[in-house]
Amino acid sequence: MDTNTTIATRPVVILMVEDNPTDVLIAKEGLLSAKMLSTVHVADDGMYAMDFLHRKGKYANAPRPDLILLDLNMPRMNGREVLAEVKADDNLKNIPVVILTTSKAEEDISKAYALHANCYISKPVDFNEFAKVVQTIQAFWFNVVTLPPGTNL
């Protein structure tokens, strides 16, 4: 998948919102082993994700992510709530949100699209498959798609 467009001249910034440390590790490995220069930030739950996006608390210097990978089931504030907040916020709604979850519940899938998730991807259980999916997400969103402009660095 080596198509044109959106040539990144700086590391792409990915915010991964995920409470499972194993999944974070696999995803990070997948993302960082790709040829693309990328920075992966991790928020352990929805509250941290919103703090990151609003540059609150320990995230005062957080960059604006180019892409958000969002788990659905997390403590404190779940992915549905994060998605709803991001997509209702005029400053944030342009950031593509990829739902990445083990849930295959039809209601979750349907609700996520209705809340304007940019796409919904089921996490494969197999580690290698999962790493591959993460790389495919990265390749598609950063090599094929034209991302929204206005990312202030």
Place this chain on the structure above:
Amino acid sequence: MNAPAATATRPIIILMVEDNPTDVLIAKEGLLSAKLLNTLHVADDGMYAMDFLHRRGKYTDAPRPDLILLDLNMPRMNGREVLAEIKADENLKNIPVVILTTSKDEEDISKAYGLHANCYISKPVDFDEFTKVVQTIQAFWFCVVTLPPGGEI
């Protein structure tokens, strides 16, 4: 890009909204040469697209598309208007909309994401590149992504 999820048990239905016959031809070739079983419907402009989606006029028997490929600049009703209508319609907003256009205008890109386009892709001018992009779109959206349920046949 042979990841899991969303295994199609029936042909995947794509609605391409595009007024340029050459682009339609290239896209058709790209889509149908892939190993995936799919049906491609074409609407020449935004008005026809809305008729198709609402099963009006000559489209009374139209199926619900699994994915919409939407050009921006078209006569009668442009892609921005189509996108706004789809994403404001409770019955249609779940359908992923991929903007596929020659425009690289920052305002177009930004507005499309603001109107909840699922992704924005610039059409390569080169024919082979364009075919490849169409195949990549197909592979990502139908082999990696889990599409919303409820597309009644």
